[in-house]
Structures are given as C-alpha cells and as structure tokens.
Amino acid sequence: MYKYDAYDTRIIRERAAQFRGQVERRLSGEITEDEFKPLRLQNGLYMQLHAYMLRVAVPYGLLSSKQLRKLAHVARTYDKGYAHVTTRQNFQYNWPSLEDVPKILDELADVEMHAVQTSGNCVRNVTSDPFAGIAQDELEDPRPWAEIMRQWSTFHPEFAALPRKFKIAITGAPGEDRAAVKFHDIGVRIVKNAAGEVGFEILAGGGMGRTPIIGQVVREFLPKEQLLGYLEAILRVYNLSGRRDNKYKARIKILVTALGIEEFRRLVEEEFAASYTPDLELPVGEIERVKAFFLPPAYESLPDGASQLAAFKLAPERRFGQWVTNNTVAHKVPGYAAAVISIKTKGIPPGDVSDTQLDALADLADRFSMGLATTTHTQNLVLPDVKISELPQLFAALENLDLAEANYGKLTDLITCPGLDYCALANARSIPLSLEISERFDRIDYLNDIGDIAIKISGCINACGHHHVGHIGILGIDKKGVEAYQLQLGGSPGNDASIGKILGPAFAEDEIVDAVEKVIVKYLELRDSAEETFLQTVRRVGLEPFKQAAYEKAPAAAE
Amino acid sequence: MQIIRKRAIVEDDFVHIEDGAELPSGGKIIVTLARYLVEKDSLLAAFTLGVRIQSDKLPKDIPELHRLALVAIEFPRFTDGRGYSIAKLLRQREKFTGEIRAVGWVLRDNLLFMERCGVDAFEVQPGKPLESAVQAFAELEVPYQATVQDPRPLYRRR
Amino acid sequence: MQHKGATHWIVTANFTASGAVAYLREDGSWGQKLAESRLFADEEATKPLVALAQKTQQFTVSDPYGIDVHVGESGIEPVTKRESIRALGPTTPIRRPDSGRERLPV
Numbered sequence: 001m002y003k004y005d006a007y008d009t010r011i012i013r014e015r016a017a018q019f020r021g022q023v024e025r026r027l028s029g030e031i032t033e034d035e036f037k038p039l040r041l042q043n044g045l046y047m048q049l050h051a052y053m054l055r056v057a058v059p060y061g062l063l064s065s066k067q068l069r070k071l072a073h074v075a076r077t078y079d080k081g082y083a084h085v086t087t088r089q090n091f092q093y094n095w096p097s098l099e100d101v102p103k104i105l106d107e108l109a110d111v112e113m114h115a116v117q118t119s120g121n122c123v124r125n126v127t128s129d130p131f132a133g134i135a136q137d138e139l140e141d142p143r144p145w146a147e148i149m150r151q152w153s154t155f156h157p158e159f160a161a162l163p164r165k166f167k168i169a170i171t172g173a174p175g176e177d178r179a180a181v182k183f184h185d186i187g188v189r190i191v192k193n194a195a196g197e198v199g200f201e202i203l204a205g206g207g208m209g210r211t212p213i214i215g216q217v218v219r220e221f222l223p224k225e226q227l228l229g230y231l232e233a234i235l236r237v238y239n240l241s242g243r244r245d246n247k248y249k250a251r252i253k254i255l256v257t258a259l260g261i262e263e264f265r266r267l268v269e270e271e272f273a274a275s276y277t278p279d280l281e282l283p284v285g286e287i288e289r290v291k292a293f294f295l296p297p298a299y300e301s302l303p304d305g306a307s308q309l310a311a312f313k314l315a316p317e318r319r320f321g322q323w324v325t326n327n328t329v330a331h332k333v334p335g336y337a338a339a340v341i342s343i344k345t346k347g348i349p350p351g352d353v354s355d356t357q358l359d360a361l362a363d364l365a366d367r368f369s370m371g372l373a374t375t376t377h378t379q380n381l382v383l384p385d386v387k388i389s390e391l392p393q394l395f396a397a398l399e400n401l402d403l404a405e406a407n408y409g410k411l412t413d414l415i416t417c418p419g420l421d422y423c424a425l426a427n428a429r430s431i432p433l434s435l436e437i438s439e440r441f442d443r444i445d446y447l448n449d450i451g452d453i454a455i456k457i458s459g460c461i462n463a464c465g466h467h468h469v470g471h472i473g474i475l476g477i478d479k480k481g482v483e484a485y486q487l488q489l490g491g492s493p494g495n496d497a498s499i500g501k502i503l504g505p506a507f508a509e510d511e512i513v514d515a516v517e518k519v520i521v522k523y524l525e526l527r528d529s530a531e532e533t534f535l536q537t538v539r540r541v542g543l544e545p546f547k548q549a550a551y552e553k554a555p556a557a558a559e
Numbered sequence: 560m561q562i563i564r565k566r567a568i569v570e571d572d573f574v575h576i577e578d579g580a581e582l583p584s585g586g587k588i589i590v591t592l593a594r595y596l597v598e599k600d601s602l603l604a605a606f607t608l609g610v611r612i613q614s615d616k617l618p619k620d621i622p623e624l625h626r627l628a629l630v631a632i633e634f635p636r637f638t639d640g641r642g643y644s645i646a647k648l649l650r651q652r653e654k655f656t657g658e659i660r661a662v663g664w665v666l667r668d669n670l671l672f673m674e675r676c677g678v679d680a681f682e683v684q685p686g687k688p689l690e691s692a693v694q695a696f697a698e699l700e701v702p703y704q705a706t707v708q709d710p711r712p713l714y715r716r717r
Numbered sequence: 718m719q720h721k722g723a724t725h726w727i728v729t730a731n732f733t734a735s736g737a738v739a740y741l742r743e744d745g746s747w748g749q750k751l752a753e754s755r756l757f758a759d760e761e762a763t764k765p766l767v768a769l770a771q772k773t774q775q776f777t778v779s780d781p782y783g784i785d786v787h788v789g790e791s792g793i794e795p796v797t798k799r800e801s802i803r804a805l806g807p808t809t810p811i812r813r814p815d816s817g818r819e820r821l822p823v
Contacts, residue, residue, distance in 0.1 A: 007713060011701050018698040022668065027734060029776035030691075031666075038638055039668055047779060049803045052736035082812045097735040121638065151703045151713065157675035158647055161640025228712075239644045240617070274652060279710045286714035349809050420799060421807035429798075431809040483798060 001064055001372060002147045002293045004112045011154070012109045015116055019043050020102035027098070042122060042160070044115030045101055048424050054093045054101060055118040056108060060128040060146035060170075061089035061375040065362040068373060070111040072358035078104050083358065085343055085351040087415055087466055088167070089127045089375040090118055094422055116154055121162045123153035123235070127169045129178040130374040130382045133294060136332045140190045140198055142172035142179075144290045145227065148282065149188075152228045159235050163242035164250035166235070167207075180377065180493035182206045182215045183469060185252045186234060193221045200227060204234055204264070205256030210461050212468040212499045213253045216261045218268055224287065229280035233272035237264070297370045297385065302335025305388030309337065312391060320395050322406035322444055328391065329382075337388050339369075341381040341398065342405040344413050346438055349431045351379030351415070360401050368394045377466070377493075378454070379415050380408065410447040411455060411520070412438045415466065419459030419476060420483070426459035428476025428483035433457055436513050441520075450520060453534040456491075469493035471535045472516060473500040485512040489519070489546055490538045503547050515550040522549035561689055563670070564658070564680040566696050568689045571682075573609055573629060582606075589631055592616060599623065611662065614641040618653045627657055632678070634663040643676045650677035650707045667692040671699060677707035723785035723796050726763050727754040729803070730770065730778035738803050739778050741766060747778055751804040752792055757783070 004012070019039075026036040040046075044055040056071070063071075071091055075083045078100045084092040096104060108114055118125055126146045133141045149168060153159070159166070170188040171179040181187025187203035200222040206215025222230055238252045256264045312324040329338040341361065344350050353361070361381065365373045368390055369383035376382060386394055398404040407413045414437060417423065419430030434457055441447060456470030460477075467473030469491040477484050484506035491500030507515050520534075522545055527537045538546065562571045573587040578594050582605075589609035595602060599622065602608050609629030610621060618624060630649060632642040642661060649655040660680040661673050670681055670692060683692050705712045728741035732749075739747040740754040757763045763783030770781040785796045795801045802808065 005717070007701050007717065011699070011703065014699045014701070021698070027776055032771075032775050033733070033779040035637070035666060035668075047731055047736060049799070050736070050738055050806060051731075080812050095736075099734050121640075154703050155672075155699060156704050157672035157702070157706065158643045159640070160672050161638050161643065161669075236644050240641055244639055244641075277710070279705055279712065279715065283714065286717075289714075289717075347810065352812075354812060420802060421809050426799075429802075429808060431807075435809065481797060 001062055002059075002290065008112070008151075009109075012112070012114045012116070015043075015114065015155070016102065016105040016109050019105060023098060023102055038120060038161070041120035042117060043101075043105070044118035045096075045098075046119060046424075048094070048418075048422050049420075050422070051095045052098055052101070053422070054096045054104065054115055055086065056091045056093070056113060056115050057118050057125045058090050058113075058375050059150050060126060060132065060143055061130050062132075062143065063365075063373045063375065064111075065365040065371045065373070067111045067113055068358050068362035068365060070107060070113065072355040072362070074104055074107060075358065076355040082352050082354045084349075084418070085353065085375050085379045085381065087377050087379065087417070087464060088125055089130070089377060090125055091375070092418075094418070119165075121164050121166075122160055123156065123162075123166045123168065125167075126150050126153065127167075127179055127184075127377070129171055129173060130376040131178060131329060131338055131384065132172060132374075133296070134331050134333070134336075134338055134384050135173055135178075136330050137173045137175045138332070139174055139192065140172050141291075141294055142170040142188075142190060143294050144287070145188070145190070145200075146170050147290050147293070148228070148286070149231070152231070156235075158232075159239060162235075162239055163244050164247070164252075166238070166252070168231075175495070177494040180466075180469065182495075182497040183208055183212070183466075183493055184215065186231065187215050188227075191221065197223070199223050202230060202234075204268075205253040205261075207251055207253040208463040208466060208468045209251070210248055210463075211253065212463070213257060214497045214499070215253075216256065218261070218265050225282040225284075226276065228282060229276040230268075230272055232280065233268050233275060236275070237267045237271055241267075296333070297372075299333045299336065299385070300387070302333075302387065302389075304334040305337065308388050309391075312388075319399070319404070319406065320392065322448070323395055323398075323404055324391060326406045326410065326448070327408040328386075331385070333385075335388055337386055337391065339383045339386045339391070339394060340376075340408040341373075341383065341403050342407050342413060343380050343403070344407060344438065345402050345405055346412075346442055347435060349416075349418075350434050353381075357401050357403060360397075361403075364394065364397055377415075378413060380413070406444060407447055409452045409454070411441050411450050411453050412447060414438070414455035414457065415470075416457040417459050417465035419457075419465075423459060423464075425462055426476065427461075427478040428459050428485065430457045430459035430465060430474075430476055433474065433476070433485065433509075433512065437516060440513055440517060449530075450524070451530075451533055455516070466493065467491070468499050469497070470500060471538070472519065474512065474516075477506055479506060483509050485509070487512070487515055487519070487550060489543060490535065492535060501543055503543060503550055507550075518549045518552070519546050522546050560682075562660070562680055562682050563689060563693060566674075566693055568693060575611070587628070589629060592621065596622070609658070609660070612645070614639055614645065617645065618649050618655070624649075624653055624655060627655075629658040629660060629680075630655065631660045631662045634661060634665055634669075637664045637666045637669055637684075639664075642678075643673065646673065646677040647707065651710075667695045670695045675702060675704075675706040675708065721787040721789070721794065721796065724788045725786050725793075726757040726760050726783050727751075727786050727793070728757070728763050728766050728770070728781055728783050729754075729800070730781035733776060733779045741770070741781070747774075751795070754786075754793055756786075756788065756793075760785070 046053040169179040169184040189201040202219040203215035315321040327340045416434040420426035458465035458467040473488040475486040488500035587607040611631040
C-alpha cells in the first residue's frame with residue numbers, strides 16, 4: 001500500500017488547513033453559500049436533504065486496518081455511528097456538521113486519508129478492480145498507476161473548474177473488466193502490444209447518468225511513460241471545448257459524441273504532440289518508486305488449497321459451505337483466497353456499516369488479511385489475502401458481526417443509491433425498494449438457483465446506482481408527485497458492456513417488486529440450462545417474453 | 560483601483576478602455592480583442608498595450624501576441640475554468656512573458672491555482688478584502704504537478 | 718403518501734453550521750420544527766423573505782426556498798414526498814443495530 005512521504009502528508013495537511021479557513025469564512029458570512037459551494041464540493045462535502053454529507057476518498061478502493069479504525073472512530077464521534085460504501089469505492093458519512101468537518105479532515109489526515117475532489121467539477125477518485133494485485137487473470141497490477149494518477153490529479157491547478165465532474169478508472173485484467181472502464185470519462189486498460197510491451201489502451205467518453213454511453217478507444221496503445229502527458233491532453237481539450245451552457249450536456253461523453261471519435265482523437269493527438277515535454281514523461285525512477293509500495297506482501301509458501309476449498313464447500317455446516325462457494329474468489333498465490341464481506345444484510349440499507357463492525361473488520365483484516373481490505377463498486381468489502389486454511393475462523397467471526405451473508409453476486413447483492421431518503425437530487429426512494437426485494441428473495445437455495453445476477457437501483461436519472469448497467473436496472477421517477485419505478489434489463493458494466501433497455505411504462509411502488517419477481521420466474525422458465533445466467537438468457541431471448549411477464553396482471557407463479 | 564500583482568497589493572497602472580470610448584494620449588491601456596483586431600497597429604504604436612480576451616478565445620486568436628505588455632483573461636464565472644488552460648497555453652506554448660491578468664469573476668480561492676497556471680495579476684471580485692486574498696497564495700505550498708513557476712512535477716523534485 | 722393540495726406556503730432552508738433542516742418562524746428566527754413555521758398565503762409572499770435570508774443570513778442558513786404545504790386537522794403537512802422526508806427524516810433504518818455478538822470467539 002502506498003505510504004505518504006513528507007510531501008504527500010504536507011499536501012493533505014495544508015488542504016485540511018485551507019478548508020478550515022474556508023469554513024470559518026463561511027460561518028462568519030464573509031463568503032456566501034454560492035461562493036462556498038464549489039469550495040466545499042472540492043472537499044467532498046455535499047448539502048443533502050437533512051444534513052451535510054461527507055464523501056471520503058478511498059483511492060482505488062484500498063484501505064488499511066488503521067484507516068478502517070479511523071473511519072469507525074469518525075462515524076462514532078461525529079456521525080450517527082455508521083458509514084456507507086459507495087458505488088465508486090469511497091465511504092460516505094450522512095450526518096456530519098459543517099463545524100466538525102475541519103476536525104474530521106484533520107483526523108483523516110492522521111491516517112493518510114482525505115476527502116479531496118470527491119465531488120465538484122474536477123477529477124474524482126480514480127477507481128479500479130477490488131481484486132487488483134491478487135487476481136489470477138491480471139496482466140499487471142493497476143494500483144501503482146492509479147496512485148500515480150491520483151497524485152497527478154490532486155489539486156491539478158488547470159483542471160479545478162472543469163465543465164463537469166471527471167471520473168477515471170483503470171483495469172489490469174484484459175479478460176474481465178471489474179472496474180467498468182467503458183463507463184468512465186477516461187478508462188485505462190493495461191494491454192500488451194504485438195511486440196509484447198505492456199502499455200495502456202485509453203478510452204474516453206463513457207458514462208451513465210441521463211445519457212448512458214459506452215466509451216470509445218482514443219488511443220490503442222500508449223507507452224507507459226506517456227500516461228500523464230496524454231491524460232493532460234484529453235483534459236485540456238475537454239476543459240476548453242466541453243459545454244458550459246447546460247449542466248446536463250457538460251460531460252466529456254457529450255463532447256466525444258458531438259465531435260465524433262475521429263475528430264476528438266485528432267484534437268487530443270494534436271494537443272498531445274504540442275504539449276508533451278520531457279518534464280511530463282514519467283521517469284522510470286518514479287514508476288519504480290510507486291510500484292515498490294505494491295509489491296506482494298510476505299505470503300507464506302503454502303500448498304495449493306484447491307482440495308481444501310472443495311471440502312469446505314461441501315462442509316456439513318451448510319452456511320459455511322454456501323459462503324465459501326459464493327463469497328470466495330480465486331487468488332494467484334497458492335493456498336490463498338479473497339473473501340467478499342457482503343454488506344447486504346436483510347433489513348439494513350445496502351452498503352451501511354456500523355462503527356462496531358468497522359472496528360471489528362479492522363481486527364479481521366489484521367488477523368486474516370495482512371492488514372488490508374478493499375471496497376467494491378457493488379458496496380461490499382473484500383479481504384484480499386486470506387489463507388484458505390483460515391476461512392472457517394474468518395467465517396465464524398463474520399457470523400458474529402452479521403456480515404456473513406453468502407450472497408456475493410447473487411440477487412440480494414444488489415446496489416442502490418441513497419435515494420430520496422437522503423439525496424437532494426433524488427426523485428424517488430431507493431433504499432426501501434432494495435430492502436423489499438431482499439426480503440422477497442431471502443432464501444439461499446432460491447438465490448443459488450437463480451445464480452449470478454446484478455440488480456442496480458437508482459433514485460433519479462443521475463444514475464449513481466448504476467442502473468444502466470444492471471442485469472436488472474431500476475430507475476425511480478417522479479410521476480406527477482408519486483414515486484414510480486422503471487424497469488430495464490440486460491445492462492452490463494464489463495468488457496461485454498451494454499446499456500439496459502427499458503421494459504415499458506413505470507410501475508407503482510406496490511407493483512415493482514412483483515414485476516421483478518415475475519421477471520425472475522420467467523428467467524427460470526426460459527433458461528436453457530441451470531448454467532445459463534440471467535444476463536445470458538435475456539440476451540438470447542430478448543426483452544419481449546420478460547415484458548409480457550412483467551406486465552401480465554395474474555399473480556406470479558406460486559412458490 | 561487596487562489589484563494584486565506578483566502577490567502584492569498595488570495600484571493598477573493600466574486603464575481599461577471600453578469599446579468605442581475615446582483613447583487617452585498615451586500610457587498603459589487595456590482594450591478588448593475586438594478593438595485590437597481593428598486598430599492593432601495604431602494602438603501598438605501609441606500605447607503600452609494590454610488586450611482583454613473572453614474565455615472562448617485562445618492565444619492563437621491574438622495576432623502579434625509578443626508585442627503586448629499584458630493579456631487579460633476574462634472569467635465569466637468563477638466556475639468557468641477555461642482561463643486556466645488559456646493562461647497555461649500563453650506561458651508554456653507561446654512563451655508569453657508579459658503580464659497575464661485574471662479579470663471578471665475572480666475569487667480569493669481561485670488565485671493560487673490561477674497563479675500556478677501562469678496568471679501573475681488579479682482583479683479580485685469587488686467587495687472582498689485584498690489583504691485576506693493575498694494570504695491565499697501561501698495556503699498550499701507543495702504542488703504535485705508541474706506549474707508555470709516550476710515545470711517539474713513533484714516526482715522530479717522528490 | 719397523502720398528496721393533498723396546497724393551502725399555504727412556508728420557507729425552509731438548512732442550518733449552515735449543522736446542516737439540519739430549518740423552518741422560518743413567525744418571529745423571523747429559524748427553528749427545526751415544521752409545526753412552528755410561519756405561514757404565507759402563496760409563493761409570492763415567501764420570495765421577499767427568501768431573498769432577505771439569502772442576503773443577510775448566510776451565516777445562519779443556506780439555500781432558503783419556499784415550499785407549498787397543506788394545513789389541516791393534522792397541522793402543517795408538506796405536499797411533496799421530498800419535503801415530507803425532510804421534515805420527518807429518512808424512512809429507512811439509520812444505523813445498523815449491533816448484533817450484540819461482536820466479541821470475537823477466542
């Protein structure tokens with residue numbers, strides 16, 4: 001994990017002090033809310049329906065146990081005793097007071113954390129694969145590059161007032177994109193060219209929100225040392241030419257679509273050629289310096305755990321067996337596995353973790369996972385380096401914490417935005433819907449039978465719940481003052497990127513869960529084998545059978 | 560009128576001349592790009608000249624840039640960041656050595672980043688105390704990135 | 718939720734220091750209780766006070782605006798779901814309850 005040096009520390013401390021001054025000037029009235037808003041947004045502080053909301057950055061999703069403890073402490077001391085994992089790998093607090101935020105930022109700085117640029121029209125948190133560094137299919141670890149991009153983008157003076165927010169993601173696994181790079185303003189894929197050199201494929205213009213668009217390739221192969229220079233060129237073209245007349249047309253995806261990828265690429269390459277100087281080239285020394293923080297930890301030399309894993313899956317203790325089957329992920333080092341901690345327990349808003357649980361997870365990270373954890377885009381946590389032989393003890397500890405749901409990747413592992421219960425932008429509530437859906441499908445055998453499926457719920461068209469890329473996506477809307485829900489099917493965020501298609505007219509609040517169930521039942525009916533996933537069936541048969549099922553008035557097949 | 564120049568509060572020695580207004584007999588003036596394009600040669604001959612451009616213009620839109628003493632970049636709103644790129648292009652691409660002044664909606668909390676992009680003079684939003692504004696420069700001492708003042712990113716300075 | 722027609726307007730904002738929901742009271746001060754709100758006949762009547770708050774009360778409240786409400790037997794009720802949630806709080810659990818079993822088995 002990256003460790004701050006004196007420069008990094010100073011930069012974050014100075015920022016916390018700067019914001020303290022800005023808060024004081026806000027509270028004294030020297031600056032108005034209108035002037036303060038962009039400043040507080042650059043520090044991740046929103047004003048929501050009932051309170052401020054502070055979004056803490058978790059760069060590329062990586063956390064140390066020390067940081068988990070600090071997050072617990074902040075939740076306990078300055079908030080209502082919990083924190084929320086977001087769909088961009090960050091953490092959110094829903095109830096801090098403005099007066100406390102400078103103190104919170106100071107405390108976060110103590111453990112090398114901050115809330116810089118987690119909001120506002122600037123470059124946001126660089127996200128990546130929660131299994132970075134350990135995944136078997138990884139070409140190269142994306143985290144050092146994510147850290148290099150983080151430093152480059154932090155307080156970048158030229159790009160502090162972009163037309164709109166800017167999100168970058170990087171993946172290091174060519175076969176499966178777990179970072180959704182095709183739906184980011186800039187997506188970076190680590191690739192190998194014909195000569196066997198490792199470099200980057202750069203995509204731009206992807207995004208969700210009002211106008212979901214899949215990103216396009218701007219540069220097929222970029223030598224590694226040119227990464228920052230190339231990003232500067234893209235950002236400069238966007239800063240100068242992105243629309244500023246209409247907030248809803250201001251993202252780079254609109255610019256890329258309007259210009260066409262050929263012209264956009266031409267502008268970027270022209271700017272790159274004119275502005276790339278030796279100073280912008282990444283020196284080998286810096287690349288090595290940052291990579292050194294991400295070297296593999298001191299793994300023990302263990303026998304291959306495959307047979308032990310298989311035995312666990314068939315364990316007489318069924319809950320443990322289910323959990324190993326569903327919630328562990330293959331690790332590149334023999335004898336190890338990654339364990340997914342599902343933050344999706346019945347009755348609890350998805351992604352909400354209490355301070356007690358955060359403290360306990362810190363202890364578990366220390367005890368079982370070399371002191372590290374990661375956050376996922378699906379509002380879960382991962383302990384990446386667990387010895388297979390210790391899975392039983394870890395499971396027992398998680399059960400004590402109500403964090404042992406064996407539903408990773410299954411129907412009740414849904415994601416949702418905070419929605420109208422919290423968010424000033426929302427049109428409808430989303431959390432109650434997610435709770436209802438989880439309640440309706442709360443049977444592990446049924447969940448396993450349905451298999452892998454991703455339900456994503458957004459409370460408004462801004463799509464923070466990523467509903468466009470849900471296998472089932474639900475969008476909450478305001479239909480003449482009443483909450484209603486639009487259903488769409490067939491979205492996917494990975495390499496096989498697709499945007500979900502709306503099934504038909506919106507459902508009422510008391511109809512939507514039935515509609516989802518009808519869709520599920522229809523899938524079970526239509527799939528050509530138990531192995532065909534929901535997404536595969538939808539792609540094979542199309543929307544029509546599901547549309548008919550969802551809107552038919554008769555009740556769903558019993559049991 | 561007081562402005563900030565090179566981090567100090569000074570009396571402005573330039574005068575903004577509106578389009579169509581009568582010109583003084585000499586001295587330091589700032590005219591709009593529109594006027595400059597029409598009266599360029601006579602203006603350059605008679606004055607120490609500054610040109611004021613809006614944020615949808617680029618350095619290449621200013622003919623004979625290097626004969627100017629000053630370029631004023633207009634920020635229509637403090638959230639409109641095009642001027643930062645324009646300043647950077649003026650300094651780094653065009654190697655402009657005259658004064659680059661930020662005018663329009665310029666707030667204390669924008670000054671440091673503007674300076675890092677090459678702006679060295681500021682007409683801060685009226686009604687705000689300049690003494691407080693100059694303190695903004697010292698708030699963040701260490702940049703990660705290359706700046707106009709030091710084109711080495713931090714990884715070349717570590 | 719009840720979607721009754723509007724009978725009056727009130728002025729709301731968020732307290733600058735705490736972020737909590739604020740309602741303009743009769744005496745011009747700001748409180749946290751919807752029931753204490755000063756009632757206005759229509760939206761036009763709220764505008765001068767919204768403008769005044771924006772101009773002179775920045776250190777107390779942020780982003781004031783007028784909303785329509787229904788005043789009836791149950792007192793003042795917001796017309797929209799959004800304002801109802803602002804008045805009453807989120808409709809979902811706020812904190813994960815501790816299971817009470819957080820001690821790790823040794």
